[in-house]
Amino acid sequence: AAGTRTPHVAILPSPGVGHLIPLAELAKRLVFHRGFAATFITFSDFSSPAQDAFLNSLPPGLSSLSLPPVLLDDLPTDARIETRLCHVVARSVPRLRDILATLKVTTPLAAYVIDIFGGDTLCIAKELGVPHYMYCTTNFTVLSLLFYLPTLHRTTSCEYRDLAEPVVLPGCAPIRGEDLVNPMQDRTNEAYTWALHIAGRSREAEGILVNSFVEMEPVASRILMENEPGKPPVWPVGPLIRAGSNDGEENRSECLEWLDRQPSGSVLFVSFGSGGTLSTEQLREVAFGLEMSGTQFLWVVRCPSDTEAYGAFFGDKGADDPLNYLPEGFLERTKGSGLVVRFWAPQVEVLRNGSTGGFLTHCGWNSTLESVVHGVPMIAWPLYAEQRMNAVMLSESVKVAMRPEVGKDGVVRREEISRVVKELMEGEGGKAARDRMAELREAAARALTEEGSSYKSLSEVAGKWKAGIAV
Numbered sequence: 395a396a397g398t399r400t401p402h403v404a405i406l407p408s409p410g411v412g413h414l415i416p417l418a419e420l421a422k423r424l425v426f427h428r429g430f431a432a433t434f435i436t437f438s439d440f441s442s443p444a445q446d447a448f449l450n451s452l453p454p455g456l457s458s459l460s461l462p463p464v465l466l467d468d469l470p471t472d473a474r475i476e477t478r479l480c481h482v483v484a485r486s487v488p489r490l491r492d493i494l495a496t497l498k499v500t501t502p503l504a505a506y507v508i509d510i511f512g513g514d515t516l517c518i519a520k521e522l523g524v525p526h527y528m529y530c531t532t533n534f535t536v537l538s539l540l541f542y543l544p545t546l547h548r549t550t551s552c553e554y555r556d557l558a559e560p561v562v563l564p565g566c567a568p569i570r571g572e573d574l575v576n577p578m579q580d581r582t583n584e585a586y587t588w589a590l591h592i593a594g595r596s597r598e599a600e601g602i603l604v605n606s607f608v609e610m611e612p613v614a615s616r617i618l619m620e621n622e623p624g625k626p627p628v629w630p631v632g633p634l635i636r637a638g639s640n641d642g643e644e645n646r647s648e649c650l651e652w653l654d655r656q657p658s659g660s661v662l663f664v665s666f667g668s669g670g671t672l673s674t675e676q677l678r679e680v681a682f683g684l685e686m687s688g689t690q691f692l693w694v695v696r697c698p699s700d701t702e703a704y705g706a707f708f709g710d711k712g713a714d715d716p717l718n719y720l721p722e723g724f725l726e727r728t729k730g731s732g733l734v735v736r737f738w739a740p741q742v743e744v745l746r747n748g749s750t751g752g753f754l755t756h757c758g759w760n761s762t763l764e765s766v767v768h769g770v771p772m773i774a775w776p777l778y779a780e781q782r783m784n785a786v787m788l789s790e791s792v793k794v795a796m797r798p799e800v801g802k803d804g805v806v807r808r809e810e811i812s813r814v815v816k817e818l819m820e821g822e823g824g825k826a827a828r829d830r831m832a833e834l835r836e837a838a839a840r841a842l843t844e845e846g847s848s849y850k851s852l853s854e855v856a857g858k859w860k861a862g863i864a865v
């Protein structure tokens with residue numbers, strides 16, 4: 395247990411389980427292996443059953459406290475999710491100042507860590523004289539965009555999606571404007587103004603840790619790790635993923651026992667992260683496509699949403715049964731070959747299971763790293779946030795993912811789904827992706843050994859934080 399003189403790290407994860415998970419993994423490395431205690435400061439505005447369950451199951455040495463809600467009723471009802479996140483952070487600064495000041499008095503506060511949305515709070519740690527770092531829970535490509543956005547803004551007058559040429563970030567695969575992060579798709583929206591604001595703030599961090607590793611993004615990481623005036627030092631610390639989940643999901647034994655009965659490498663796991671939702675029509679096409687492919691599958695189904703691709707992000711399960719949206723007779727026809735579960739599966743355990751041979755994923759960064767660590771090649775099906783950028787990286791530079799072609803109406807048709815699934819599981823393209831994934835898996839494991847680049851960077855940072863306390 396943390397003694398009173400144990401160096402302490404205060405961590406501000408932005409709302410959403412997808413943000414909390416990687417920060418918790420960073421905290422566990424600091425607590426279990428480097429002698430720190432960690433406190434999460436969370437936003438009660440966005441609490442969800444999933445988030446509460448997660449926080450309640452934190453191991454010893456990690457604790458959490460929550461910021462009181464702030465009023466957001468002056469925001470337009472159609473304010474984007476990124477806008478709402480940024481307002482909550484900015485409006486929580488006074489209360490957060492009290493909390494950090496108290497922690498500084500009651501503990502040896504060694505560092506304050508935010509993720510990409512927390513930039514407006516760095517000033518508090520600065521005032522208090524506490525080292526203040528950002529954890530980029532995604533990758534070097536996204537960090538590169540963050541650093542490059544102000545320049546892109548100055549030198550581009552049209553919408554990015556109308557650019558004739560792709561955007562070239564230093565050391566990254568060229569990215570078409572329409573594949574850039576969601577808030578960059580409409581420069582007149584307030585969410586874009588916040589993206590620019592966040593980009594500026596990120597340079598105020600004293601250092602930036604990245605949940606990626608050098609071998610995955612060799613050129614982009616090298617460029618970002620070079621010293622440059624005005625840019626904080628950057629350290630790769632990944633891939634930091636969960637060892638497994640203990641959030642008590644109801645589908646655990648059903649999924650794992652079913653997988654154990656399937657042949658090695660035969661099953662395609664289909665899941666769109668903690669929040670991803672498909673349209674009603676797309677959900678039906680996925681069902682028909684999986685059926686047509688004749689492949690074994692394990693599919694996590696959510697209720698469709700025809701308005702938002704992140705409908706379930708804050709753990710909103712809705713009142714409906716998602717199985718009601720599947721085509722008639724689908725469950726009976728696929729009984730021998732597929733397993734459908736509602737809302738949630740123990741993903742890390744599923745990817746670790748030898749029966750799993752492919753992952754149809756929304757390319758959330760945690761899901762991506764979990765796939766890499768377990769050597770499972772992917773079908774990239776991005777939905778929102780930075781997922782389209784991840785999909786480009788995975789299919790075009792890292793070459794561990796295949797991409798289905800999206801129809802002109804934005805829907806991927808069943809024939810195309812069946813084609814790409816068969817190609818991944820049985821075709822030459824799938825074999826190439828699997829071989830490449832096996833190499834990447836080894837590189838990921840190496841990065842985390844005591845001699846590895848990611849392990850050494852975290853040691854260096856942890857050493858700096860402890861040295862700061864000693865003086």
Ligand code: UDP
Nearest residue numbers: 412667668669694738739741758759760761
């Ligand atoms: N996850 C899970 N079971 C599910 C869906 C998601 O365990 O059915 C976990 C997954 O293993 C990952 C996280 O939730 O750790 C999702 O994070 P990611 O960055 O992939 O996507 P996001 O949910 O943020 O879009």
